[in-house]
Amino acid sequence: MSEAYYDGDCGVFCDNCAPAGAETMGDGEADYPMHCDECGRPLDYSMTEEGVKYAINEMKETLKTGRKEYLKASQCLKYYKGCPQVDITRDWAGDLIWYNLPDEQERFIKKFLSWTEYQIEKELRK
Numbered sequence: 668m669s670e671a672y673y674d675g676d677c678g679v680f681c682d683n684c685a686p687a688g689a690e691t692m693g694d695g696e697a698d699y700p701m702h703c704d705e706c707g708r709p710l711d712y713s714m715t716e717e718g719v720k721y722a723i724n725e726m727k728e729t730l731k732t733g734r735k736e737y738l739k740a741s742q743c744l745k746y747y748k749g750c751p752q753v754d755i756t757r758d759w760a761g762d763l764i765w766y767n768l769p770d771e772q773e774r775f776i777k778k779f780l781s782w783t784e785y786q787i788e789k790e791l792r793k
């Protein structure tokens with residue numbers, strides 16, 4: 668995760684890619700997980716309730732599709748290039764674990780992290 672920067676022209680960036688003169692976005696909330704426009708690195712920016720729902724739905728989708736590469740991973744530019752979708756959703760989950768969420772959502776996110784960790788370990792042992 669990186670702090671989020673914007674260039675005043677709708678672009679959002681990580682600290683590696685922020686163009687000269689870009690300013691930090693400070694505290695705020697977004698309705699979806701934010702990624703750097705340039706490299707796709709996840710940005711440290713709070714999600715609204717809608718954003719949390721979106722991320723949890725993507726985690727559920729990830730569990731259904733398994734570890735196979737998924738369209739969104741390739742759309743996520745070089746930071747995730749060649750990574751399976753699960754790497755992206757695990758990063759979101761790792762961020763959401765610090766939110767003060769309702770018990771049901773928090774339980775799901777913890778389960779998601781341990782299920783996917785187990786799957787990844789199993790895959791690596793093959």
Ligand SMILES: [Zn+2]
Pocket residue numbers: 680681682683684685703704705706707708
């Ligand atoms: Zn970047």
